[in-house]
Amino acid sequence: METAKHQSDEDILINGLKSGDQAAFHEAVRLYTPGMLAVARFYLDPSSAEETVQDCWVTVIDAIQKFEGRSGLKTWLHRIVANRAKNHLRKTKREVSSDFSETLDPELADRFAHNGRWATPPGLKSNESAQALMENGALSDCLDQHLAALPETQRSALMLYEAHQHKSDDVCNILDVSASNLRVLLHRARQRIFLMVETFQETGEC
Amino acid sequence: MLMCRDLARIASDYIDGELGTMDRVSVKMHLLMCGHCRTFIGNLRASIDLMKAHSSQQVDEELVHRIDSRIKERLDAQRSRKNDSE
Structure with a gap:
């Protein structure tokens, strides 16, 4: 029941975004920006990450028309950010560095x-x-x-x-x-x- | 035999149900005998719950405002182009 309600809330939001409703965008920006930033920050420094998230939202205005709901809206947005951030990273020729060798702090x-x-x-x-x-x-x-x-x-x-x-x-x-x-x-x-x-x-x- | 340090290494996998049967049984056996590790697992679980309860969704209002403005600009431009062509 909870899932069905959740889906219909998301559907209403998606329809609002598709019709270019500014209030729907505001709601989506508030809801999804923290997660999108978390994705971007994985790849980029803080200011490039913010910039990437901002740019993403502008592209979403057009891209949302092609959103078919195969994944949830959140996952779709996070993938868009990840792709943009990866492209940005490639241009700067930096690499994400992380140590995966030791599991104990x-x-x-x-x-x-x-x-x-x-x-x-x-x-x-x-x-x-x-x-x-x-x-x-x-x-x-x-x-x-x-x-x-x-x-x-x-x-x-x-x-x-x-x-x-x-x-x-x-x-x-x-x-x-x-x-x-x-x-x-x-x-x-x-x-x-x-x-x-x-x-x-x-x-x-x- | 599984030692406390070994258990600490795989504690998250145990909590998330990502361990194979053998390892899972070893952890359970160890936990039956070791109070410190029971406390460790309990407190690690509590930390995870804390993370989930933490308002990670705290929004940077300034950033939201900047994004809203850019979206408005774009939507307005689209609308005026549409009106011009009609």
Whole structure:
């Protein structure tokens, strides 16, 4: 039922975009720009990424006429951004650099003894629900800071998979990474967030 | 035998259900015996939930405004071309 309602909301939005309705564009821009930025930032520096997302929206005005709904609107937009960002990257001859060789975060790795057991075990068990924790504004700000400090590749993978709830296949496709490398990016990013929450809960500081 | 460090390496795969049967059983066996790793998995799960609950959709209003303006410009130009040709 939820899905059907969701689809019809998306259909209404798509029809608005196809008819060039400015309010529909405003709604879509607000809804989809954060995810599009996450995709662009995987490939590009912050200012080129913003520029690419802006350019994308202008091309969407015409391109939406050919949108047939084979994928969802979100996935379609994310693919457009990924293609543009990749073209931009090719022109600048830069490469996306990422280390996929180590799955353990160095800070976490240091907490194990030589025999592979915990030397510094995890702190308090977190009993509060995510929703209750998020009501703590300081924690929310701290999470923002830590997300901003993640390597771009890890952050984009985390945002698309966790926050924008893409399936693994879609994330691999959009970010041009193999399934196993996506697993590494996700796990590395999650460990940073885990360490941040632990420090915050133990010290009350970010 | 699976050690705590090995479990930490594959914890996300365990949580996401991406492990093969053998590895999955090894993790479950280890978790039965190891309280620290149970806490680790629990807190890692909590971090993931936190990420999901976090308003990742925070919108940069200035950027939205800039995009809106560019779209308006383009739509207006299209409309005036259409009106001219009619």
